[in-house]
Amino acid sequence: MAGSDDSFDIVIVGGGPVGLSFAASLAQSELKVAVVEQQSLERLANPAFDGREIALTYASIRILRELGAWDAIPASDKSPLQGARVLNGSSPFALCFDSPSGSREPLGVLVPNCRIRDALFKIVRLQDHAQLLCGHSVVDATNSHKGAVITLSDGRRLTARLLVAADSRLSATRDLLGIGAGINRLANSMLICRVRHERVHHQIAVEWFDHYQTIAMLPLTEGVSSLLLTLPSNEADRLLAFDDDLFLTELTNRCRERLGKMSLASTRHSYPLVTTWAHKFWAPSAALIGDAAIGMHPVTAHGFNIGLSGQKQLAHKILAACRERRDIADPDMLQKYESWLRLSAAPLYHATNILVGLYSGEHPAARLARHAGLRFAQYLPFVRHGISAMLRR
Numbered sequence: 293m294a295g296s297d298d299s300f301d302i303v304i305v306g307g308g309p310v311g312l313s314f315a316a317s318l319a320q321s322e323l324k325v326a327v328v329e330q331q332s333l334e335r336l337a338n339p340a341f342d343g344r345e346i347a348l349t350y351a352s353i354r355i356l357r358e359l360g361a362w363d364a365i366p367a368s369d370k371s372p373l374q375g376a377r378v379l380n381g382s383s384p385f386a387l388c389f390d391s392p393s394g395s396r397e398p399l400g401v402l403v404p405n406c407r408i409r410d411a412l413f414k415i416v417r418l419q420d421h422a423q424l425l426c427g428h429s430v431v432d433a434t435n436s437h438k439g440a441v442i443t444l445s446d447g448r449r450l451t452a453r454l455l456v457a458a459d460s461r462l463s464a465t466r467d468l469l470g471i472g473a474g475i476n477r478l479a480n481s482m483l484i485c486r487v488r489h490e491r492v493h494h495q496i497a498v499e500w501f502d503h504y505q506t507i508a509m510l511p512l513t514e515g516v517s518s519l520l521l522t523l524p525s526n527e528a529d530r531l532l533a534f535d536d537d538l539f540l541t542e543l544t545n546r547c548r549e550r551l552g553k554m555s556l557a558s559t560r561h562s563y564p565l566v567t568t569w570a571h572k573f574w575a576p577s578a579a580l581i582g583d584a585a586i587g588m589h590p591v592t593a594h595g596f597n598i599g600l601s602g603q604k605q606l607a608h609k610i611l612a613a614c615r616e617r618r619d620i621a622d623p624d625m626l627q628k629y630e631s632w633l634r635l636s637a638a639p640l641y642h643a644t645n646i647l648v649g650l651y652s653g654e655h656p657a658a659r660l661a662r663h664a665g666l667r668f669a670q671y672l673p674f675v676r677h678g679i680s681a682m683l684r685r
């Protein structure tokens with residue numbers, strides 16, 4: 293459809309998992325697509341382990357399968373999640389989420405973020421419709437009802453009928469488009485690494501809201517878990533600076549022997565926690581997807597799941613517009629995309645933020661409230677089954 297070398301139907305800024313999924317979702321069209329990624333092609337082609345183990349829902353697995361990415365992820369990188377336990381402080385009580393009785397189907401599957409990126413990169417690279425423009429960031433973008441002009445860091449200018457920002461929760465493209473966002477910097481960071489441990493995890497995840505720290509243990513292969521420790525950012529920085537031995541001693545003490553004897557099984561990574569919700573998910577000739585639209589707190593493990601379903605929704609609308617020879621940047625269509633995403637993501641986004649507030653408060657009333665909340669939820673089967681069903685949807 294588009295003409296000269298630098299003119300595209302769609303320019304996607306950001307070759308992260310959502311930007312690449314979106315590019316792959318457009319493969320059945322004749323649209324000329326560019327993916328602009330600031331990392332080099334070499335780094336995009338060989339994504340390094342970044343600590344994140346993404347808990348994928350069934351809906352996400354279905355989308356990745358449709359894109360051809362699911363089968364490109366080695367089976368050894370897929371760890372089933374058979375259940376989850378939520379603990380509060382030193383109380384032995386656990387809120388349990390399990391597969392429905394009699395079913396051996398897991399609640400979801402954990403896959404390293406780098407393997408998802410790798411699989412999607414391989415798919416997009418094999419497709420003719422999309423060009424990967426790597427090693428350049430977007431430094432300017434202007435938009436009007438007629439289209440968008442994007443300037444790269446090497447001075448190259450691209451034109452597009454539709455500009456799609458997928459450049460993370462602190463999206464520079466979102467700012468350039470003049471779209472505001474509610475940005476909440478939580479002053480906490482999540483420290484992540486894999487550990488090898490003595491005790492068996494039975495593929496059950498543990499989310500433990502302890503005093504002044506939250507620890508999540510995600511079961512990977514036998515005897516190996518991903519450990520996620522949420523702490524005030526200055527405390528996380530202090531631990532990150534420790535040598536391996538001291539770091540391990542600190543982890544072992546903080547886990548209070550829950551996993552038995554441990555040893556480090558990966559590099560360590562730290563993520564300052566920031567949640568974002570863009571005020572609009574579109575502008576004339578432009579749309580936001582993935583974390584650029586909604587950056588969730590990782591505690592409920594849903595940011596990518598939401599981003600993946602959102603990009604599918606937008607791609608679906610664009611493909612229908614192509615088939616019916618309508619404009620791929622039609623404002624009504626973009627507004628429908630926004631309404632859909634708002635409705636489907638808002639309950640989980642707000643519930644997650646309430647949960648974070650409740651579980652990071654150290655006031656005795658907050659401690660009591662979460663203790664009561666866990667017991668209440670345990671005796672309301674529809675709450676537990678509802679959450680389990682949502683994961684398995």
Ligand SMILES: Cc1cc2nc3c(=O)[nH]c(=O)nc-3n(C[C@H](O)[C@H](O)[C@H](O)COP(=O)(O)OP(=O)(O)OC[C@H]3O[C@@H](n4cnc5c(N)ncnc54)[C@H](O)[C@@H]3O)c2cc1C
Pocket residue numbers: 305306307308309310311328329330331344345346347348405428429430431458459460461464465482484563581582583584590592593594595596597598599
């Ligand atoms: C610790 C942690 C654990 C998580 N666990 C889960 C989980 O279990 N389940 C789940 O669903 N989600 C999880 N998430 C969320 C998930 O990682 C994100 O939602 C997902 O990575 C968003 O993908 P994205 O492509 O939108 O953005 P990103 O992954 O941030 O990718 C953005 C891309 O844009 C590029 N870029 C940025 N700026 C520019 C620019 N100006 N020009 C060009 N390129 C640019 C970047 O280099 C990057 O490649 C977790 C997040 C964290 C931090």
